[in-house]
């Protein structure tokens with residue numbers, strides 16, 4: 001998978017709202033030289049409000065990521081959910097000190113969202129990543145690891161997340 005899959009070609013888009021859906025999976029997280037997130041599946045609904053001199057992105061992220069437990073070093077599942085906003089100003093000079101504001105040159109015609117999506121998932125992670133704080137509310141549980149092995153072995157088309165969602169319940173970590 002190329003980062004191109006997460007790049008929006010905005011130059012040909014009419015002004016107004018445009019909707020994009022992205023799936024952040026194991027292959028996505030593997031694009032980055034960072035090992036905190038091992039895999040998972042996060043659905044990112046992105047709405048782009050295309051304006052003449054500005055792109056306004058709204059992100060709605062929801063899913064589950066696999067990380068390493070800070071205590072037992074075994075895999076751990078964390079439910080993540082949250083919204084973010086990003087403003088991209090076209091043709092303006094400037095150094096943004098604000099994470100929610102980016103400047104791009106006049107001649108730009110596309111915008112790569114991958115680093116932003118990656119950062120947003122990390123923002124949604126709790127400070128401490130241990131089984132005690134995990135979405136399933138259990139301690140470092142061997143049953144959980146068995147479950148992990150099972151769905152990791154399944155094909156993506158089998159939708160292994162269905163069982164997982166049931167297990168995690170409907171209590172994502174809202175930041």
Ligand SMILES: [Zn+2]
Nearest residue numbers: 069072131140
């Ligand atoms: Zn643990």
